[in-house]
Amino acid sequence: MSTATQPPRLPTRSLPATATRRPAVDWRVRFLVLSLIWGFSFLLIKVGTQAYAPFQVTFGRLFFGTAVLAVALAVKRDRLPRGLRTWGHLAVAGFLLNALPFSLFAYAELTIPSTLAGICNATSPLWGMVLSLVAFSEDRPTRRRVAGLGIGFIGVLTVLGVWQGFSGLDVTGTAMALLAALCYPIGWIYVRRTLAGSAHSNLSLSGAQLLLATLQLAVVTPLFTTLPRSFPLAPLLAVVALGALGTGLAMLLQYGLVAEVGPTTATMVTYFIPVIATAAGVLLLGERLGWNTPVGAAIVLAGAALTQSRRRR
Numbered sequence: 001m002s003t004a005t006q007p008p009r010l011p012t013r014s015l016p017a018t019a020t021r022r023p024a025v026d027w028r029v030r031f032l033v034l035s036l037i038w039g040f041s042f043l044l045i046k047v048g049t050q051a052y053a054p055f056q057v058t059f060g061r062l063f064f065g066t067a068v069l070a071v072a073l074a075v076k077r078d079r080l081p082r083g084l085r086t087w088g089h090l091a092v093a094g095f096l097l098n099a100l101p102f103s104l105f106a107y108a109e110l111t112i113p114s115t116l117a118g119i120c121n122a123t124s125p126l127w128g129m130v131l132s133l134v135a136f137s138e139d140r141p142t143r144r145r146v147a148g149l150g151i152g153f154i155g156v157l158t159v160l161g162v163w164q165g166f167s168g169l170d171v172t173g174t175a176m177a178l179l180a181a182l183c184y185p186i187g188w189i190y191v192r193r194t195l196a197g198s199a200h201s202n203l204s205l206s207g208a209q210l211l212l213a214t215l216q217l218a219v220v221t222p223l224f225t226t227l228p229r230s231f232p233l234a235p236l237l238a239v240v241a242l243g244a245l246g247t248g249l250a251m252l253l254q255y256g257l258v259a260e261v262g263p264t265t266a267t268m269v270t271y272f273i274p275v276i277a278t279a280a281g282v283l284l285l286g287e288r289l290g291w292n293t294p295v296g297a298a299i300v301l302a303g304a305a306l307t308q309s310r311r312r313r
Contacts, residue, residue: 027260034253035269039276041246042114042121043284044238045106051235053225054106059217060239061102061247066214068248069207080208081200087212089194090205094213096187103217104180111173113287118277119159119297120177125270125304126152128185148306155299158292202255210247271301 048057073080081087109117129149156178160169198205257266274297281287 027257030253030257031266031269034250034257035272036276037245037250037253038269039118039273040280041242042105042109042118042277043280044242044246045117046109046114046281046285047238048235048242049106049109051230051232052228052239053221054103054110055217055221055225056228057106057239057242058099058102059214059221061243062098062210062214062217064240064243065247065251066207066210066243068244069203069210069251072203072248072252073207076203078201078204078207080211081198081204086195086198086200086205087208089190090209091212091216093187093191093195094209094211095216096183096190098210098213099216099220101180101183101187102213104176104183108173108176108180111170112177113281114285115278115281115287115289115293116159116174117177118274118281119293119300120174121181121277122270122274122297122300122304123152123156123178124181124184125307126156126300127182128188129307131185131189145307148303150303151306152300152303155296155301155303158296158299160296161290161292203252206251271305274301 045057048060052060072078081090105117105121108120126149129145160174195205254266254269257269278289278294278297282289
């Protein structure tokens, strides 16, 4: 899943407290909140990059997201994982699932609308199916999944306006957004191969992963940017919200949903993200929308849904 902004869901056991304690808020409400948070993330990236460099936006996002998970770890009295090997795998996961895609989306939105970035994010399940067929022998292709893949990429071409020769489209920015979407399934394949079955909790692993991604950006950001001369309030609040809500809180919400209703239902949030991102970009940022954008997005989502479906036995 993409998840862009979607935080990673590591394939490990959940905290016992999550499994035994019934949440006070209905899962449907939390599902809606999660959809809104991730959908608005692309708008927040756009607002943040109006005053700060992309690496600075990404660093702020990771910093505030890590702070939220640090508080959650303290409250639950959970510990960070141990072992150099585990930390090494988490460093790679943090790069592939956080540092790299977050930075790519931030750079992409310098030249493309937030609506297009949100739709590019929705291609992640399509890339994931292609890669899973190569990486995992148990993931056999079916007619339905292959058809979904074909439909999905027809949707991508529709969004890009291929019949117009990509006229008016920033190729570099769009390529960055699509590459960011590709990072997620690559990262998940790596996580599945290296960290599946870990004795550590999801919260512990993800907290460490975000911490390592933050440290990576802490090294890179000063090398490619200079300290801002001013800190405009709106972009600053956008970066804080992007990290605290779009990364930190979103992770916690996702864990609860996966534990309560299962990963299949929880990952359905992926299909609401481009819809919300498009609505937010058009209504709040005044971004223009051609007919091919919503039509192509609908085709992409239909294809992605088919690739994730399984035949009932």
